[in-house]
Amino acid sequence: MGKWTRRAFITTGVLTGGALVLGVAIRPGNRARKVKGMIAGEGETVMNIWLKIALDNTITVIVPHAEMGQGTHTTLPMMLADEMDADWNKVHMMEAPGNKEYANYALAKGFTIGDKDFPSFLIDTVDGVYLTITKQMGLQMTGGSSSVRFTGNLAMRIAGAAAKAVLLQAAADRWEVPLEELEAKNSYITHPASNRSEPFISFAPQAVELSQPAKPKLKTPEEFTLMGTSLTRFDVPAKVDGSAGFGIDVSLPEMKYAAIKAAPVFGAKLKTVDDSEIVNMRGVHKIVRLDNAVAVVADGYWIAKTALDKVKVTFEETGNETVDQKGIYAQYVRDMEASLAGGDEEKDINKGDAEAALKNSGQVVEGEYRVPYLAHATMEPMNCTAHVTADQCEIWVGCQNPLGFANSIAELLHMEPDQVQVHNQYLGGGFGRRFVDDVALQAVHIAKEADCPVKLIWSREEDMRHDFYREANISRFKAALDSEGKILAWNNQYLFKHEPPEAPHIPYDVANQSIHYAMSETHVPWGYWRSVDSSMHGFFTESFIDELAHHAKKDPFEFRRDQLSNAPRFLKVLELAAEKADWGAALPENWGRGISLHQCFGTIVAQVVEVEVLEDGVKVHRVVCAADPGFAFHPDGFEAQMESGIIYGLTAALYGEITIDQGAVVQSNFHDYQMVRMDESPKIETYIINSGHYPGGAGEPSTPGIAPALTNAIFNATGLRIRELPVKNHTLRPSEKILG
Amino acid sequence: MILKVNDKNHEVEADPATPLLWVIREQCGLTGTKFGCGIGQCGACTVQMDGVAVRSCLTPLQAAVDKEITTIEGIASGTALHALQQAWIEEQVPQCGYCQSGQIMSAHALLANNASPTDDDIDQAMSGNICRCGTYSRIKKGIKKAAAELALTSTTKIENNG
Structure with a gap:
């Protein structure tokens, strides 16, 4: 970094x-x-x-x-x-x-x-x-x-x-x-x-x-x-013809290929390397020891990878070898409670008197929500090609921050940033992962030792286990409803805060709000993940709003609509989604409909999801997405981004889960970090409102709202309230009516 | 060893167990075929062997010699794009684009066997290909558009010949 x-x-x-x-x-x-x-x-x-x-x-x-x-x-x-x-x-x-x-x-x-x-x-x-x-x-x-x-x-x-x-x-x-x-x-x-x-x-x-x-x-x-x-x-x-140049496609004269294996436990240092089986292997050029990893440089990637598999490596202990997911959540809860008791929390929003309102209200509702760690899993595994000479370094990589990369490489090589040239290529998916320069620093280190241009390619397993993860998180709510079923007070405690700052905020008319957060450090590396904090808070807040609607005995759309008097843009987006989705129309048996409303990076998005609960899981049939980006400069591109963000968020909601065991990531590839594929991909309809407000973003704003719209639809179909993602960990049964 | 890719013979040198993917990319210099997972889960490496879509990350080189290999670089006729490629442009299918070579090669194999696939046929043929950008609905549109275009072209040919 x-x-x-x-x-x-x-x-x-x-x-x-x-x-x-x-x-x-x-x-x-x-x-x-x-x-x-x-x-x-x-x-x-x-x-x-x-x-x-x-x-x-x-x-x-x-x-x-x-x-x-x-x-x-x-x-x-x-x-x-x-x-x-x-x-x-x-x-x-x-x-x-x-x-x-x-x-x-x-x-x-x-x-x-x-x-x-x-x-x-x-x-x-x-x-x-x-x-x-x-x-x-x-x-x-x-x-x-x-x-x-x-x-x-x-x-x-x-x-x-x-x-x-x-x-x-x-x-x-x-x-x-x-x-x-x-x-x-x-x-x-x-x-x-x-x-x-x-x-x-x-x-x-x-x-x-x-x-x-x-x-x-x-x-x-x-x-x-x-x-x-x-x-x-x-x-x-x-x-469409294979000619687009991604980082992984770069080819240089005299170039060698490298495969790498880093310490499974984040932060562990290399201890011993036994490369006796491969030192004389044909095509192997060099074995490079990095601080926390070992790499093999060879004439081809496959040679490098098979040789690397034969190297016996041990790593130093860090003390995190016993950390597991259960322990992380236990730590989270301890830190949230201690922080609350100790009064050393960070305040996010403090308006009115939520505490007093909660004490005096007749109906108080509480809920705790959890989300797991998530990997980016870009289609193009991490890679970087580097060529280092005495006074110059060139790299070829697809990245989200070429100058940041140049600066850190210069620091590593004790060069001036001017001596580092980053040739940026097409990115085979970014989603926040390609902000981080870890693979570029490795490639530079390896190329310098190998003394020739080297293309370093991570295996998918390496990519999955050495990501910078969307963090696992817990969000706790306590809200009071007044006699008319409107929200009188809103108390929300969560962990961590990155971007965008308004991610946990709600657009609804709530006079008394206390939103606050604690910290709970772990050894798992954090990174920007499409929509960042909104990827969690969209699910947290819009699920709990749905719970409140249920407790207030109101329709979830009407409950939201009736409390947006200070947010006319939100109201229009919500109403458009409901109208286009034909909200309120009868659905077949075992179907459910759910709604969500969330603003992310300046664009307001409402989504209505229709699901069918089957014997073997849930089928998402339709997503209606209404969005106000201020102005859509490229409407088809904006629509494509809405579709993309929804599939990305749906994948996470249904399947996404990185778990930690013995200090390391359990999942390794697409068989255990499952993706939504074409046969599960819903019909998505996008409706754009050009409101004339300052332009908002396109790449991220549709990701946060799909999870809550989905789980709210599942609640509508089954009565089961999903408070912890992903959905795959819950047993859904058609027509099951459990009150959440 | 001689590997025949897109009607061209390539002299290649690698362990016979080496996955075809790496030989195509590193020795034939055809980088349109992508590495995605290495375990046949994502379809980014899809090529055709004697017209059948295969995962080149799991296909050893030795299984590919004496076969006609077709990659994304080999489906256009000279400068004339294949109907699928044209449809992909018209529907603006790709986003990051990394998976699209594999998507098109799977779709190409589908259309070779099924000239007018239904939605279910497309789902079935294409669900081995992951797209992290979520372009599935556009891929489906692209396949249908290409199928219609190919049907039209073949009808025209028959008429011309007749």
């Missing part, structure tokens, strides 16, 4: 998810020159750090985010091209180099076009961002559902509009006509009055010398021509 990747970007509420951007603008004649060598080809004009124009008038948009299927390599160029009035058929995309010039200044500071300092629009729009982002220098991240809402909205659109403004000015100067008489369209500037028209490129060399406005006029949604349409993605063709 590098010093950047953890806390650095999760300390603020403004940049939820952290992730960000950074990249930065070029000042003409200043930073433009620095990046020109990196991004510009023969005859191309670099207008600002985000775009360049070639002699044939094609425009290339530089995107400072990794493509992992979320479509960012297409949507961000659309945003820039629309504001610029560029011809989409002549727009290309280029991923920003993993270079400090693309991150040295924070977005706010860095996107100071021309010599103006810190444009006021940023102060107005994202108050406090500047301070936060400057803490994040050195980051070039993809995550936190941030690319469209921050990079796109705050940088790409402005870069496109600013470039257009100076191109128009240059044309006005050359043709000696008033600026207002000019039009920009399809990458041409036209003067209708004199019937003149020339491509952008013919004005680019003059335009780039002008100071680009920091606050160019942006289009209103009615003026959008590309934004809000579903253009085909740039990355798709290469993903």
Whole structure:
């Protein structure tokens, strides 16, 4: 772990998810020159750090985010091209180099076009961002559902509009006509009055010398021509013929392959290595001892892997060899109770007087919920190719933070970050896992010792057992209902707090709220997992709300609807989902319907799930998803992300469970860390509300709500309240009516 | 050893027990076929051997010599994409894309045996392939679209020939 990747970007509420951007603008004649060598080809004009124009008038948009299927390599160029009035058929995309010039200044500071300092629009729009982002220098991240809402909205659109403004000015100067008489369209500037028209490129060399406005006029949604349409993605063709280059596909001259085995117990150090069986094995090049792992470098991956299996390794004891899942939960409960008794908890929300209201109320309901550890299980197992020489290190990897990787590698090798070049590739799934630089550091270490380029590939077993896990957690609730069946008081205690900070918060009208949390450290490594804290709190809060509806003898949809008087956006989303799902319509026997409502990274999502409880389990038939992202810049891409997040969350809800035994992870591959497959995949319908609010994310917001909508539907069908995930651990019987 | 992949002979050198996957990727240089699990659970490594979809991570090299191997790189006709690939683009199926070579190769084998598969047929043929991005509904649409396109093309051919 590098010093950047953890806390650095999760300390603020403004940049939820952290992730960000950074990249930065070029000042003409200043930073433009620095990046020109990196991004510009023969005859191309670099207008600002985000775009360049070639002699044939094609425009290339530089995107400072990794493509992992979320479509960012297409949507961000659309945003820039629309504001610029560029011809989409002549727009290309280029991923920003993993270079400090693309991150040295924070977005706010860095996107100071021309010599103006810190444009006021940023102060107005994202108050406090500047301070936060400057803490994040050195980051070039993809995550936190941030690319469209921050990079796109705050940088790409402005870069496109600013470039257009100076191109128009240059044309006005050359043709000696008033600026207002000019039009920009399809990458041409036209003067209708004199019937003149020339491509952008013919004005680019003059335009780039002008100071680009920091606050160019942006289009209103009615003026959008590309934004809000579903253009085909740039990355798709290469993903249907095998040509897309993922990290694992990299090939270098003289490259060797490495397999690795790390200590099963997290934190254990290597003790002994007996490699006598393989030292003379054909094709084996080197056996590398790392701090907590052993690796074999060979002529091919299979040779490396089979040789590694023959190496006998022992590890030092850490004291965690007896830790198991039951013990972790027992520790959690002890720490929660001690923290509550000791009064040393962290307060999350404290409003009204929940304690008094709970004492004075007639009906108090309590519930305790649990979720297990989860692995990311990206389809592409962790891998990294590294080549280390005396004064340089290059790596090829698909990652969510190229600059963070470069910084930690530089630290490891005692080099300057400039000496480390990260060649980012397509990511075969990220979901938060590819923020962490562990595999890159291993690859660099191994390649240095092997003295040749090395491609390190983790086995699926290694991937499953050495992840950075969504933590197991416990959430305890106590709520009071008034005589009308409305929530009078809400007391919630949980463990840990990462991102987004509002994950445990509820949108409902509850005058008295006490939300608080304790800490309970374990040796199991934590990491960002799609939707982060919302992946747990969506299940916790929306399940308990459902319990309250039941106790209040109200319909779960109506119970929610009637307590959203201060949250009109939430109300609309909830009502749309209920309407589209035909809430209240009769269902066949053994079917159930459940609902949930949750906001995550700026997007509000309501889901209605229909299930059928069968003799051998549960069949999820249909998911209706209503979402308000403010504005869906690429509706089909947004819909695809809703579908994706739902399947990811459904997999976790039904099957996801990493358990710890003897200090190590029990599960190892897809046979015991099961995935939802096509035959279990429900019909998903997505409905989008473009409310006009500030844009929210797409990649994560649909994940949290599927688990509670599912378990609420199971309750509706069977009367069984599932308070601990995954669902597979519960025996469901058709028509069983147990009151939860 | 000679391995015939996509109608081309490759001289390869590896232990006969080496999984076909690694030979295709490292020695034939065809990296469209992916490593996902190594135990035949995920389908990312799916290729065809004499037209039958197999998991190349579990198929030893020795079982593949003298066979016609087809990988994702071998299903287009020159620059003309296969109907499945075209449908995948039209339906914007892939997200991260890592599993899609395997998905397409499984779908390709399905359509070779069943020109107009039902939803259940598709579920059955495709449930050995995991997609962590959850693109299942689009994969299903893509298969149906390709099946319709292929049916149309074959009808046209018959008409032309007739």
